[in-house]
Amino acid sequence: MCATCGCSDDAGVRVTDLSEEHRHGHGHGHPHRAPVRAEPDTRTVALEVDLLAKNDDLAGRNRRWLADRGVIALNLMSSPGSGKTTLLTRTIRDLGDEVRCAVLEGDQETLIDAQRIGATGARVVQINTGAGCHLDADMVAEGLHALAPEPGSLLFVENVGNLVCPALFDLGEAGRVVIMSVTEGADKPLKYPHMFRTADLMLVNKVDLLPYVDFDVADCVSYARRANPAVEVLEISATRGDGLDAWYDWLRHHRGRLRD
Amino acid sequence: MHELSITQTVVTTVTQRMQDARVCRIRLEVGRLSGLVPDAVRFCFEMVAAGTTCEGAALEIDEPPGRAVCRTCGAAFETGEVLPLCDDCGSADVEVQGGRELRIREVEVV
Ligand SMILES: Nc1nc2c(ncn2[C@@H]2O[C@H](COP(=O)(O)OP(=O)(O)O)[C@@H](O)[C@H]2O)c(=O)[nH]1
Ligand SMILES: [Mg+2]
Ligand SMILES: [Zn+2]
Numbered sequence: 001m002c003a004t005c006g007c008s009d010d011a012g013v014r015v016t017d018l019s020e021e022h023r024h025g026h027g028h029g030h031p032h033r034a035p036v037r038a039e040p041d042t043r044t045v046a047l048e049v050d051l052l053a054k055n056d057d058l059a060g061r062n063r064r065w066l067a068d069r070g071v072i073a074l075n076l077m078s079s080p081g082s083g084k085t086t087l088l089t090r091t092i093r094d095l096g097d098e099v100r101c102a103v104l105e106g107d108q109e110t111l112i113d114a115q116r117i118g119a120t121g122a123r124v125v126q127i128n129t130g131a132g133c134h135l136d137a138d139m140v141a142e143g144l145h146a147l148a149p150e151p152g153s154l155l156f157v158e159n160v161g162n163l164v165c166p167a168l169f170d171l172g173e174a175g176r177v178v179i180m181s182v183t184e185g186a187d188k189p190l191k192y193p194h195m196f197r198t199a200d201l202m203l204v205n206k207v208d209l210l211p212y213v214d215f216d217v218a219d220c221v222s223y224a225r226r227a228n229p230a231v232e233v234l235e236i237s238a239t240r241g242d243g244l245d246a247w248y249d250w251l252r253h254h255r256g257r258l259r260d
Numbered sequence: 261m262h263e264l265s266i267t268q269t270v271v272t273t274v275t276q277r278m279q280d281a282r283v284c285r286i287r288l289e290v291g292r293l294s295g296l297v298p299d300a301v302r303f304c305f306e307m308v309a310a311g312t313t314c315e316g317a318a319l320e321i322d323e324p325p326g327r328a329v330c331r332t333c334g335a336a337f338e339t340g341e342v343l344p345l346c347d348d349c350g351s352a353d354v355e356v357q358g359g360r361e362l363r364i365r366e367v368e369v370v
Contacts, residue, residue, distance in 0.1 A: 042284055042369065044366050044368045045277075045367055047273070047367060048365065049273055050362065050363055051270065051273075051362040051364065052362055054273075132264075133262060134265075136265065165261065165262035169262070193342040194342065197342070226352055227342070
């Protein structure tokens with residue numbers, strides 16, 4: 001592409017400058033195609049820029065940074081209140097002797113969740129997104145430098161509570177975990193397919209409440225598999241402890257697999 | 261609203277690429293399965309473009325659909341759904357391609 005005017009010799013270019021010379025008179029010779037449209041003094045420049053490319057590049061950089069340090073990062077996503085922070089505090093307490101954990105906490109406002117995590121003794125950095133509804137790779141890069149997770153540790157990234165926006169943004173994670181709770185509708189995977197399409201694991205949380213709510217786990221799982229036939233599913237209760245051994249095994253397995 | 265950050269990417273990309281040129285038209289491609297709501301992009305654009313070389317530019321958004329093929333009966337159809345049911349036989353076993361485009365196609369500058 002021409003750095004002076006942005007015009008390009010690539011296929012698909014439409015140039016609509018009608019003047020003999022470009023108005024800004026750049027002196028380099030390259031053939032411009034015949035004008036297609038009659039709007040004087042404007043020109044059309046093909047850009048063909050992927051809007052997620054910049055985030056994806058930064059995510060790739062995060063991924064290499066993490067891999068160099070042997071840190072396994074998991075991106076945890078859910079609606080607000082599905083139990084991400086509760087699960088993390090419990091996980092860190094239960095696994096603390098076995099593996100070092102660190103957390104990047106994403107919320108629009110407050111340090112509350114970072115303080116809940118900090119009480120476990122784990123390293124934690126809060127990222128407040130303000131008006132933003134999701135973490136992006138740039139925020140995570142900044143968070144990583146502040147957090148400086150120890151080599152070999154397990155890094156949980158608690159995304160902003162939201163089933164829509166975080167789905168599009170790769171952070172550089174090694175795995176994606178979506179948490180649903182049984183107090184949400186079982187049809188969430190059909191309503192928010194983007195989120196479930198890219199998940200490695202779906203946790204169905206708050207199963208201690210199943211006797212009190214109308215939630216069919218089998219339906220929920222079949223909807224999730226429609227969006228993503230390969231998704232793994234575990235049923236848990238972060239407060240009562242059901243299914244947590246399977247979750248810890250999943251973490252161990254993932255960690256072992258990714259470190260080899 | 262992730263449309264806000266995507267729209268910011270549109271404006272910074274275009275202003276950087278086009279340097280000082282005033283932008284009068286931007287054409288985007290937002291696939292119907294991309295997860296972006298075009299109206300929300302339009303809504304954000306005016307706000308984000310204010311005070312930049314993109315201020316006042318016309319925003320055109322192409323919305324290509326996904327192409328679906330039913331694995332049960334073989335029917336082929338266009339769709340705006342990420343998880344469509346087959347138009348012909350109602351099956352949910354449908355393969356979908358395309359429709360996820362998120363690109364700046366071209367700009368018109370003065
Ligand atoms: N009954 C029940 N409540 C839970 C469970 N997990 C989390 N909660 C509650 O759900 C609420 C929101 O949890 P929190 O961890 O802050 O959710 P987050 O917004 O996803 O981080 C809190 O009141 C938790 O105590 C669970 O397994 N069972
Ligand atoms: Mg939380
Ligand atoms: Zn069919």
